[in-house]
Amino acid sequence: MLQKNIDNTNKVIEAISTLDSKQEKLILLLQCIPGRIQHLLAAVPPSISRDYARQHDEALADAVADALELGALTERDQLLLQRKILHHGLGLRSMEHSLEFLFLAGFMRTLKTIQTAFPHFAPILQYTITGESGYGRELSDALTTLRHLGNRRLNELLPASLEEALSDGFTWAHDDVQRELDHILVEKHDALYDLRRIPDQQDKATMLSTDTSIFLIVPRSRDLRISNQELVYFAKQLFGKPQRKNIQKYCPNVATSTGLICGVALDSRDIHLRTCKVNNINHGKHAVVQDWFQSLSKQAHIATQPAPPISGVSPRHPTKQLAGDLLLVDVSLQQKGKDGECCVIDFSVVTPAAETYCDQAARVPLHTAKLKETEKVRKYASAYKEQDNTHFEPFVLESGGVFGERATEVFKQLCNIITQQTGQSASNISYFWKTKLLVLLAKVTHNNAIKWTLAHNRLHDPKSATTDLTDFYDDPMEEIRRMHHTRADKRLCCG
Numbered sequence: 008m009l010q011k012n013i014d015n016t017n018k019v020i021e022a023i024s025t026l027d028s029k030q031e032k033l034i035l036l037l038q039c040i041p042g043r044i045q046h047l048l049a050a051v052p053p054s055i056s057r058d059y060a061r062q063h064d065e066a067l068a069d070a071v072a073d074a075l076e077l078g079a080l081t082e083r084d085q086l087l088l089q090r091k092i093l094h095h096g097l098g099l100r101s102m103e104h105s106l107e108f109l110f111l112a113g114f115m116r117t118l119k120t121i122q123t124a125f126p127h128f129a130p131i132l133q134y135t136i137t138g139e140s141g142y143g144r145e146l147s148d149a150l151t152t153l154r155h156l157g158n159r160r161l162n163e164l165l166p167a168s169l170e171e172a173l174s175d176g177f178t179w180a181h182d183d184v185q186r187e188l189d190h191i192l193v194e195k196h197d198a199l200y201d202l203r204r205i206p207d208q209q210d211k212a213t214m215l216s217t218d219t220s221i222f223l224i225v226p227r228s229r230d231l232r233i234s235n236q237e238l239v240y241f242a243k244q245l246f247g248k249p250q251r252k253n254i255q256k257y258c259p260n261v262a263t264s265t266g267l268i269c270g271v272a273l274d275s276r277d278i279h280l281r282t283c284k285v286n287n288i289n290h291g292k293h294a295v296v297q298d299w300f301q302s303l304s305k306q307a308h309i310a311t312q313p314a315p316p317i318s319g320v321s322p323r324h325p326t327k328q329l330a331g332d333l334l335l336v337d338v339s340l341q342q343k344g345k346d347g348e349c350c351v352i353d354f355s356v357v358t359p360a361a362e363t364y365c366d367q368a369a370r371v372p373l374h375t376a377k378l379k380e381t382e383k384v385r386k387y388a389s390a391y392k393e394q395d396n397t398h399f400e401p402f403v404l405e406s407g408g409v410f411g412e413r414a415t416e417v418f419k420q421l422c423n424i425i426t427q428q429t430g431q432s433a434s435n436i437s438y439f440w441k442t443k444l445l446v447l448l449a450k451v452t453h454n455n456a457i458k459w460t461l462a463h464n465r466l467h468d469p470k471s472a473t474t475d476l477t478d479f480y481d482d483p484m485e486e487i488r489r490m491h492h493t494r495a496d497k498r499l500c501c502g
């Protein structure tokens with residue numbers, strides 16, 4: 008039965024590989040296949056099923072890596088695949104590493120039913136769990152393996168022995184046990200980042216700032232579709248993979264105020280393109296987020312207008328008064344629905360991978376977002392409070408789509424207002440608007456990266472740059488010759 012399941016899984020993976028859309032491939036690989044084998048593993052002892060579970064993991068991981076063009080997967084990559092979406096992974100749990108849990112859980116979840124429905128089975132259960140071989144021994148070994156993981160909270164949830172599991176006072180807390188195993192996986196994965204090194208700090212900060220639910224978006228509408236190139240680019244950013252060959256190039260961004268070129272050497276992972284102070288990508292993201300927010304507000308029937316200025320001035324432009332981005336009319340977001348007061352929203356997109364932040368951002372989730380929220384509140388909150396008792400809220404996103412704490416609350420409030428007006432599910436409304444924003448961010452990130460093609464080879468002097476034809480040398484010459492011959496034949500035929 009296990010071999011048949013593996014054979015079927017391989018056939019399904021092969022069929023999925025023929026799809027053109029990588030987005031559709033991921034949905035099938037990450038959501039449809041993993042559940043197929045779990046019921047079998049819950050019933051078959053790990054000593055029998057381990058090789059099959061390993062084959063299952065390898066086939067699925069390879070298929071996902073192929074779909075996202077990640078290349079050979081390192082141990083750190085494998086664990087990132089296995090982390091839950093909630094923990095910024097892809098949620099592809101390892102069946103091999105879950106064997107003992109699945110097998111023990113299969114017994115524990117049916118134990119109370121057996122004891123209640125068949126009380127005369129008590130001697131049989133007792134005999135089974137005390138056996139020195141067979142099913143009872145396998146259960147005992149699985150329990151011992153889990154307890155030897157050394158997690159205090161996990162050991163509190165697990166029975167000390169199988170005999171304790173038979174007692175009336177014991178309850179199998181399945182979800183809590185699974186949650187602790189997920190935390191153990193997170194700790195194991197985190198340990199593979201050397202936070203003494205800036206590249207590892209940047210990789211982990213990028214991971215913690217990425218909302219990986221983008222890889223599970225079901226493209227039911229055009230707004231939720233992601234091109235293959237955009238999805239691959241986003242995935243490589245998450246995994247810290249090179250986006251292209253590390254040819255010596257320099258940042259082509261030009262400062263609008265001075266006309267000077269940035270000229271900083273570009274890295275193969277595009278960290279600089281995400282953090283460049285000159286014509287920063289986050290300026291583009293800022294506009295996208297603001298347009299998205301206005302559309303969301305319109306759905307909630309909330310009027311918006313540009314935020315009024317405050318008395319302070321910008322340090323960079325002393326003649327320009329400071330102002331938030333958007334004013335919500337008759338809605339303060341302090342109460343449910345419209346309350347007659349107003350709220351100013353100011354948007355920010357921050358990049359935790361920037362060297363300024365990455366050390367702390369790699370250790371503390373939402374570190375960068377909290378810094379920006381504090382800065383914005385200090386700058387605007389009291390000034391707007393003095394203006395007609397206007398409330399102020401910073402709407403801060405981290406570069407991978409993760410919301411800051413205050414942005415999360417603002418978003419919930421707007422979704423609840425739409426729910427009150429339409430009667431539709433708040434979770435459905437939240438899902439649509441959040442996923443729409445993730446798609447927009449992925450698109451603008453990829454579009455910004457295309458600017459790399461404009462990068463020049465000589466620092467501060469793009470006009471003197473020699474043309475770099477390295478990428479063209481990779482084109483298959485046989486295919487090019489075939490195209491040339493085909494065109495020549497057509498000219499002869501038409502001549």
